[in-house]
Amino acid sequence: MKKIINNPNDVVSEMLEGFARGNPKIIYFPEFAVISRKEKKRKVGLVSGGGSGHEPAHAGYVGKGMLDAAVAGNVFSSPGPDRIIKGIKEANNGEGVLLIIKNYAGDIMNFELAKELAEMEDVQIEYVIVKDDVAVPDSTYSTGRRGIAGTVFVHKIAGAKAEAGGTLEEVKKVAQQTIDNIRSMGMSMSPCILPNVGKPAFELAENIMEIGMGIHGEPGVEKTEIGNASKIAEVLTNRILEDMDFIGSEVALMVNGLGGTPLMELYILNNEVSKILDSKNIKIHRTFVGNYMTSLEMSGASVTLLKLNDELKELLDAPSDAPSFHV
């Protein structure tokens, strides 16, 4: 393992401290691994979070027009309820708090417990669960679809609605509407190394890619010989289009890097995905290419489509000064 770290046990706290040093508009609470907005305003508060290792998620999305607080757990592990409660308290400005949770068993249990405990202190709380990964079958029996890069669109749109003065009910509604209209699909070419484990949890042979791998290295749907950018774009996009009908609609497109893939390749992938969408009469309203929801140094990418209507478009286009999502 070659990493720019000190002690593997300190990566989360030192990362957040470094993040805070570069961002004057946020406050960092080291004992809770919480990053929150310095500027307070009477509006619905938005909290998200989860395991670390997905940077810039979630701290990078704290800012005017997006999240009010981000709560970090250990690498790839949900934060405990004590931390989440701190995030809720910092985000609460008297108009209620919406929790944006990615669909993982650990995240849901910890956020639900935090919600129960914070409600005892008279904070009004609602939550939504993001499940955009079409690699996993939707299921009511098992945990079902994972929350991946599409989560960032939920932060953005719910954040804009809250900033515009939406009530808790309205912000939750638009967040849920966004979730219902997002689909993502990813692929990976090489593993990541958890700092406190020190070696890769799996290996992928030189010419092999894994379709549908999760952002924690969870196995995907298929290991297959790697194709060119055009082929990869086709596999990912088709999988999304098979899951939901986007034909004729306007979309926001995100081509997300998993941490170890250069922007050059992400732009090439974007070019290919955009060509496919054009050919299918899917109109791209806005494109985001970059590392938004990563998996440490894993190489690979995901594609996310969000079907837009007028309201979602307006909220997506509203300003945000979050450090990792300037609009």
Place this chain on the structure above:
Amino acid sequence: MGFKMSSADYVDYINYAAKIIEKDGEYITALDAATGDGDHWINMDTGLKKLVSMEKELSQLSLQDMMKKIGMTMMSVIGGSAGVLYGGSYIAASKVCAGKDVIDCDLLGEILEAMRLDIMNRNKSEPGFKTMLDALYPAVEAFKSGKDAGLEEKELLALIKQAADEGSKSTAAMEAVRGRACYQADKGVGHIDPGSVTMAYLIGALCDWATKLSN
């Protein structure tokens, strides 16, 4: 005379269990790498070491407060699913310890039952889902059946330990419904669930410690 486990004795048990978990890091991490992301052991190890570092404080608390403190600490330090499930189960256990000075055999049964219920409710899980519950559930059943059969305390403790261990091993054949293994095409079949292994170790260590105290 059966065993009587005070707060200080329980803290000794935690020390003993922490050593057992520490020793088997490579094995548990390898199991986790097969079906999860490989950090279960390090998170459990970190959590138990944190408890060991608090031994003085913990051993001076009442049973109820000690259980609660252990729960809050595990939730916070371990994080993830394991943290909230162990944490919640210890908080549930603290309730059945209210007003008690020591854990005897009957209270041990109540504690394990309270933990089992809390974990099932929180994770909406049942035995057979390939989780830590698959070690705990049969351990509670063994307690009940052994008690009904009128087993001697030491035999009963040995039976509980064995049930947890066999329960954990039985997860190899199960399809995962909860946790990261459920995302695998084969649902982790063929691999033992690492969460059930650490649970079986912790139950086994508790039985060992209680056996030692009943001498």
